[in-house]
Structure formats: C-alpha cells, structure tokens
Amino acid sequence: MLLTLTATATVDLPDATDLGYLLHKHPDRVQVFELTVGTATVLYPESTPARCTVALILDVDPIELARSKFRRGSDGFALGQYVNDRPYAGSSMLAVALSRVFKSALAGVCKTHPDLAETVMPLHVTIPAMPARGGADLPGRLFEPLGWDVTAEPLPLDETISQWGDADYVRLELSGTATLSAALRHLYVLLPVLDDVKHYWVGEEEADKLVRMAGEWLVDHPETGLIASRYLAHRRELVASVVDRLAEEAAVPGDEVPASNASLAQLRQDAVLTTLEDLGVARVVDLGCGEGRLLREMLARPAFTRIVGVDVSDSALRRAERRLGIDELPDRQRDRIALLQSSATYRDARLRGFDAVVLMEVVEHVDEPRLPALVRSVFGDMRPRVVLVTTPNAEYNVLYPNLAPGAFRHPDHRFEYTRTQFESWASEIAATHGYDPTFTGIGENDETHGAPTQMAVFTRKEGS
Known part of the structure; x- marks a missing residue:
C-alpha cells in the first residue's frame, strides 16, 4: 500500500525540502523499517526547493497477516485470512506505519528546526486505494470539516466488466494547509475510520490515544459518533468513555478548561x-x-x-x-x-x-x-x-x-x-x-x- 505527501514552498516555507527535517528522513536516502505487519520503505520521488514529496510504501507480510485474526480483518468468509485487501489498500496498518516511521513529526517535534513544527504549509496527500466503507462521500464527511479539499474517485470493481459497478474503494486525494503534525494526526485517526477494521486489539489505551490525537477537533466534528465508534472497533463502553471525556472538556463555561478539571x-x-x-x-x-x-x-x-x-x-x-x-x-x-x-x-x-x-x-x-x-x-x-x-x-x-x-x-x-x-x-x-x-x-x-x-x-x- 502507498501514501504520498507533498509540501509546496511558500513565504513561510521557502524551501520545501525542509520537509525532510520535519520527518527526520533525509531526501537523498531510501530508508527501510521493519514493522510487526511487514516492511515500511520511505523515499522521496521528488525533492526540490519548490516542491518535495515523500512516499511511504508498506509491504505487508502475508504470512504474518494470516496468523492473526485482528490483522487480517473480518472478511466474513472461510478464506478471508488468505484472500483480502490488507496488503493493497489503506487501513489501520498504514496508520500504524505512519506513527512508527514518522513518530516525531506526528508529535510535532523537530529538535533541529523547532520553528518548522509550527509552520502551516500547503500539503497534498494521495492514497491510490483506500476503503470507503459507507460510500464515496464518506472521505469528504470526515476530512472536509478539518479544512481539507477532498477528491474521492470511486474505483471500479472490475475495470473489464463495467456493469459490476464500483467497489467500496476510492482513490483518495487531500489538499489543504496545515502543520505537518496536524495532517498526520488527521490521517492516523481517520484512515482506520474509513476502513472500519482494526488489525490489532482495541482496549482502553486506544480510547486514551483517540482523545490525545483528536481531542482538540473531534468534539466539534459533525461525525464525532461515527469516528469514535469505528476507531474504537464499535466497543460501546470505550466509545462512551471518549464521548464523556470530550463532553466534559466542552462543558466548562468560558473559553478554557481549567488545568485542575479532572476527568x-x-x-x-x-x-x-x-x-x-x-x-x-x-x-x-x-x-x-x-x-x-x-x-x-x-x-x-x-x-x-x-x-x-x-x-x-x-x-x-x-x-x-x-x-x-x-x-x-x-x-x-x-x-x-x-x-x-x-x-x-x-x-x-x-x-x-x-x-x-x-x-x-x-x-x-x-x-x-x-x-x-x-x-x-x-x-x-x-x-x-x-x-x-x-x-x-x-x-x-x-x-x-x-x-x-x-x-x-x-x-x-x-x-x-x-x-x-x-x-x-x-x-x-x-x-x-x-x-x-x-x-x-x-x-x-x-x-x-x-x-x-x-x-x-x-x-x-x-x-x-
């Protein structure tokens, strides 16, 4: 599976190759990372002062995939662990790869160039094959309230048999201006929501992670319930705890939540x-x-x-x-x-x-x-x-x-x-x-x- 992210130079970002500092990945190097689900490769297809693109390629290990019911997803038929979209389409595996490979960027940390972490820049994200379980309009419902321009082009079920219609997949493109950290957080939370399958065990730590990653925008999002439910694998008690925590923060009169306002x-x-x-x-x-x-x-x-x-x-x-x-x-x-x-x-x-x-x-x-x-x-x-x-x-x-x-x-x-x-x-x-x-x-x-x-x-x- 593939994800590309492109930064374009502006007055605030005069050299687009500074994206390499933010990602802690040098544009002249190809780097490979071993993950539990397979191998992640990071490279830069283009790197100029005007425009810089980073590509994340996740090569899923099919043997490791077949060993875990969480990693193969819930495909609903006997051969689902062997025949599925996990190696090819965006999913929670891609979200995890983002968090492991771009950990510092996700956290908004850039020790060598700290001002870059707060720089708002034009960004363009492309995922060639992304599940959109819920319709081709779902990516727009999720990303547009966060300020992204969304293009979700439905992919045919079979290019040679037009009467079969479209599959539950889209070519997803996002364009907008944001800090790199905010963009990665949006992707980290919403890619599993689009897919509606988590490849790993979802426990209370995931509820804490959702609040940490999305708390500042999730409370005002028109699809809060859908996002929380899908991100937490439809675990009602976890969804309830997140909704309560978000509501508590929003409930305090005034513009700010006091630091002493405990859960x-x-x-x-x-x-x-x-x-x-x-x-x-x-x-x-x-x-x-x-x-x-x-x-x-x-x-x-x-x-x-x-x-x-x-x-x-x-x-x-x-x-x-x-x-x-x-x-x-x-x-x-x-x-x-x-x-x-x-x-x-x-x-x-x-x-x-x-x-x-x-x-x-x-x-x-x-x-x-x-x-x-x-x-x-x-x-x-x-x-x-x-x-x-x-x-x-x-x-x-x-x-x-x-x-x-x-x-x-x-x-x-x-x-x-x-x-x-x-x-x-x-x-x-x-x-x-x-x-x-x-x-x-x-x-x-x-x-x-x-x-x-x-x-x-x-x-x-x-x-x-």
Missing part, C-alpha cells in the same frame, strides 16, 4: 471509593463492572476484603480479567476477587450477603420498564447494607455545546434523570425497601444546573 470518570470513581471507605464496607459487588476500572482500584485497597465484579457481557468480563491480571495475582489477592456473569435485573443468590452494591453509570442503560426488576433484584433480593447509584444529571446537558437539545450524552442511554426525577425515584425505592437515601453531586457544580453526575447513597435502616 469526570475519575471524579466519579474517587467519590464512590471514598464513600465506601467512609461507610466502612468490606464486601462489595460492582454491578455492571465493565472492564474493571473500579475493581482495580478496590483491589489495591486492603479495606475491601471481598470484591465481586458482575456484568452481563462475557467479553467485558474477559477484558476485566486481563486488566486485573488475575492469573498473575498472588493467591491471597486472587481469593479477594471474583468475576461473575449475571444481570442487574435478575435475582442471583451468589450476590446476597454483601455489605455494599455499586451501580456506577448503570441504571441509565436499562430500559425504564425494566427498572422495577433491577430494584427488586438489588434492594429486595441482594439487600446489602449500602447501595451506591451514580447517573448523569440531565439538567447539566445544556452546558455541553455540542449536545443537541433533548439528546442524551450517549446513544446507549435509555433515559437521563433530572435531579428532581432522580431524587423522587430514589426516595420511593428507599421508602419501599427500608433505606435512608442521601444525595450529592459529582464534578464541577453549576449554580443553576447542578453537577454533571448525581449520586444517591442508600443506607439500610436498622431492623429493616
């Missing part, structure tokens, strides 16, 4: 842990534990002597197991924790007799008609001494400038309560099942709209 997800977790410790609980069920972020923090605190993570998703539990490194834990630590597949809306005798049950950002993912079943399961059957529930505060949503009026913070949310609705719902549960509720906000508090997250702490009454 709302982290603030929620800290609030839950602090409350559990203050109440002196030792045996805890994390209901809807996902990939185990809260479980990991509890495992690091000796006060929690028995920890159970519960989720309806078997794949989420497997990821939690890897995150926690359960197989490598000492026996004493391993005896403290268990992972169980179960549902919050069904009674499960294994979850009885615990000090506390945590539902952190869970209830809003349950269809409202199923909420009474969740309440019966948690408050009637499990009946712990303490129940902690956190959920978004719908009133705060108006402070998210990129959230449409009436929209939820995440497409998987079935509802979002206002503070009054949440307190009414929780108070009715408490009165029915013999608990005392208290309410608090988590995150930056707005005088009118409250905090972004609301938490209810249910403490069972003595004798109940």
Whole structure:
C-alpha cells in the first residue's frame, strides 16, 4: 500500500525540502523499517526547493497477516485470512506505519528546526486505494470539516466488466494547509475510520490515544459518533468513555478548561471509593463492572476484603480479567476477587450477603420498564447494607455545546434523570425497601444546573 505527501514552498516555507527535517528522513536516502505487519520503505520521488514529496510504501507480510485474526480483518468468509485487501489498500496498518516511521513529526517535534513544527504549509496527500466503507462521500464527511479539499474517485470493481459497478474503494486525494503534525494526526485517526477494521486489539489505551490525537477537533466534528465508534472497533463502553471525556472538556463555561478539571470518570470513581471507605464496607459487588476500572482500584485497597465484579457481557468480563491480571495475582489477592456473569435485573443468590452494591453509570442503560426488576433484584433480593447509584444529571446537558437539545450524552442511554426525577425515584425505592437515601453531586457544580453526575447513597435502616 502507498501514501504520498507533498509540501509546496511558500513565504513561510521557502524551501520545501525542509520537509525532510520535519520527518527526520533525509531526501537523498531510501530508508527501510521493519514493522510487526511487514516492511515500511520511505523515499522521496521528488525533492526540490519548490516542491518535495515523500512516499511511504508498506509491504505487508502475508504470512504474518494470516496468523492473526485482528490483522487480517473480518472478511466474513472461510478464506478471508488468505484472500483480502490488507496488503493493497489503506487501513489501520498504514496508520500504524505512519506513527512508527514518522513518530516525531506526528508529535510535532523537530529538535533541529523547532520553528518548522509550527509552520502551516500547503500539503497534498494521495492514497491510490483506500476503503470507503459507507460510500464515496464518506472521505469528504470526515476530512472536509478539518479544512481539507477532498477528491474521492470511486474505483471500479472490475475495470473489464463495467456493469459490476464500483467497489467500496476510492482513490483518495487531500489538499489543504496545515502543520505537518496536524495532517498526520488527521490521517492516523481517520484512515482506520474509513476502513472500519482494526488489525490489532482495541482496549482502553486506544480510547486514551483517540482523545490525545483528536481531542482538540473531534468534539466539534459533525461525525464525532461515527469516528469514535469505528476507531474504537464499535466497543460501546470505550466509545462512551471518549464521548464523556470530550463532553466534559466542552462543558466548562468560558473559553478554557481549567488545568485542575479532572476527568469526570475519575471524579466519579474517587467519590464512590471514598464513600465506601467512609461507610466502612468490606464486601462489595460492582454491578455492571465493565472492564474493571473500579475493581482495580478496590483491589489495591486492603479495606475491601471481598470484591465481586458482575456484568452481563462475557467479553467485558474477559477484558476485566486481563486488566486485573488475575492469573498473575498472588493467591491471597486472587481469593479477594471474583468475576461473575449475571444481570442487574435478575435475582442471583451468589450476590446476597454483601455489605455494599455499586451501580456506577448503570441504571441509565436499562430500559425504564425494566427498572422495577433491577430494584427488586438489588434492594429486595441482594439487600446489602449500602447501595451506591451514580447517573448523569440531565439538567447539566445544556452546558455541553455540542449536545443537541433533548439528546442524551450517549446513544446507549435509555433515559437521563433530572435531579428532581432522580431524587423522587430514589426516595420511593428507599421508602419501599427500608433505606435512608442521601444525595450529592459529582464534578464541577453549576449554580443553576447542578453537577454533571448525581449520586444517591442508600443506607439500610436498622431492623429493616
């Protein structure tokens, strides 16, 4: 697969061959790099003061490709690992090659010529064969909001049989003015989105990488949801975490986000842990534990002597197991924790007799008609001494400038309560099942709209 990038001289860039300094690759040399997916070659087809072009050629190793289901993609038929487009068309492999071969340029670092890293220059990018799964207009929808002029010429399925029509591939050309770092970041994020296949495991690190690489422009992009979903391999919990983090940054009134504005997800977790410790609980069920972020923090605190993570998703539990490194834990630590597949809306005798049950950002993912079943399961059957529930505060949503009026913070949310609705719902549960509720906000508090997250702490009454 091939990608070319051309810089043209301007007043700010009088010598286009300075592109070599930015890329840390000399125009007079051909350089070869061994990657896990094959071999990357960098060369300059043209190099003059007026115009300089660098070419990245990725030669994919078909044997290595066939060994990994992630690297071969999801082709949907028996011979997919042997017959596919991976060696020929742009993909996440090309994005990874960009990041490995042009690492410093991607980061915006040029030690020998630091001013060049901030120079905005005319750039032209060409990829002769790029998947566009979603239509030939998809490249325009992705790149044009970032300031690129886009040409996406559909490629025929078979040049000799015109009636077969076009394939899901285009010849992609991008023209625009940007810093080299910004251009490479756009490519790094959006090439896998066009392809909609990741050739490697997608975990929480990829969510962090997406925010780091695209956070400054993704929040305002009209295709934010599509980009996050495809980049993160349609992992809903990772997409939700990215959407939350982007929304948190956009939600703070004023032009800037204070440096002390911690992640709302982290603030929620800290609030839950602090409350559990203050109440002196030792045996805890994390209901809807996902990939185990809260479980990991509890495992690091000796006060929690028995920890159970519960989720309806078997794949989420497997990821939690890897995150926690359960197989490598000492026996004493391993005896403290268990992972169980179960549902919050069904009674499960294994979850009885615990000090506390945590539902952190869970209830809003349950269809409202199923909420009474969740309440019966948690408050009637499990009946712990303490129940902690956190959920978004719908009133705060108006402070998210990129959230449409009436929209939820995440497409998987079935509802979002206002503070009054949440307190009414929780108070009715408490009165029915013999608990005392208290309410608090988590995150930056707005005088009118409250905090972004609301938490209810249910403490069972003595004798109940």
